[in-house]
């Protein structure tokens with residue numbers, strides 16, 4: 001049997017190791033000066049005025065919702081085709097999560113479907129740049145402006161992606177990132193909120209640390225959590241940020257190889273990249289449609305048996321998970337998301353994939 005090829009591979013180099021060593025030597029390992037430097041560099045990278053480093057992407061989304069003023073009685077619209085953290089963020093602020101269906105070509109939320117879900121209670125929209133492709137923010141910003149809604153961008157899969165020259169994270173009022181191990185850049189666990197609003201940044205900072213405005217010791221001005229990161233993580237983040245464009249370039253190159261070699265196969269739909277978008281291929285997600293010889297699960301199993309491990313993001317839209325079903329959602333509510341959940345499969349596209357591994361993946365698919 002040939003060697004396994006996995007969906008993801010994580011590599012930490014000497015730059016990260018050296019940076020962590022320095023933090024250890026300094027004796028200050030919790031959140032401090034290095035985190036402040038990381039925030040400055042990340043804000044500059046995104047083209048935003050402010051960045052607030054936190055302990056995870058989940059924490060970033062929670063802080064962003066709090067900063068946006070989301071609270072009980074409010075509704076927040078988002079996609080059912082995402083990681084659970086996106087949909088939980090409004091619930092953690094006491095609000096209701098309202099789903100809107102997605103577009104079949106980009107897997108991203110359908111702005112027209114958002115319009116149908118807006119009520120007097122709607123406070124914000126959380127838009128996900130799924131798989132590394134920025135959503136249709138031109139239209140989304142127009143809708144948000146017309147209805148006075150706050151636009152939160154979940155860019156946890158889109159570090160360094162662009163839309164008409166604008167960086168992921170900077171397209172709405174607040175942007176959220178994750179630095180989980182398998183994301184386009186990592187700090188192990190970690191996250192960031194970016195924004196141009198001084199007030200939103202202030203509130204995100206408050207929520208990060210127990211509502212402590214640093215006015216007086218042990219005096220608090222709002223509700224908060226402990227979502228602080230560490231200088232250990234931030235030192236890794238600073239080294240990773242320097243490597244991000246090279247890592248993304250390799251992902252894009254791998255994607256191009258797939259486009260060249262998988263074009264024109266009946267029953268395989270390749271990812272659509274919209275005009276003006278720089279897609280950073282957190283995932284290379286294809287669709288196995290009914291014209292193909294195998295269904296998606298059989299396709300996955302065929303590759304798995306030959307030691308090629310793909311990812312399925314996501315096998316079930318969130319409204320069909322037990323938890324959201326309890327909130328009143330049912331099968332048939334979001335037909336596009338439900339259909340795509342049965343068809344999607346993500347081929348390995350990580351930066352460390354070798355030429356011979358890519359060739360083996362193509363050969364194996366063609367052998368079906």
Ligand SMILES: *Cc1c(COP(=O)(O)O)cnc(C)c1O
Nearest residue numbers: 056057058083085156178179180
């Ligand atoms: C990874 C991810 C998150 C959550 O980030 P964590 O750092 O794992 O908490 C949120 N949204 C999306 C779209 C993600 O891919």
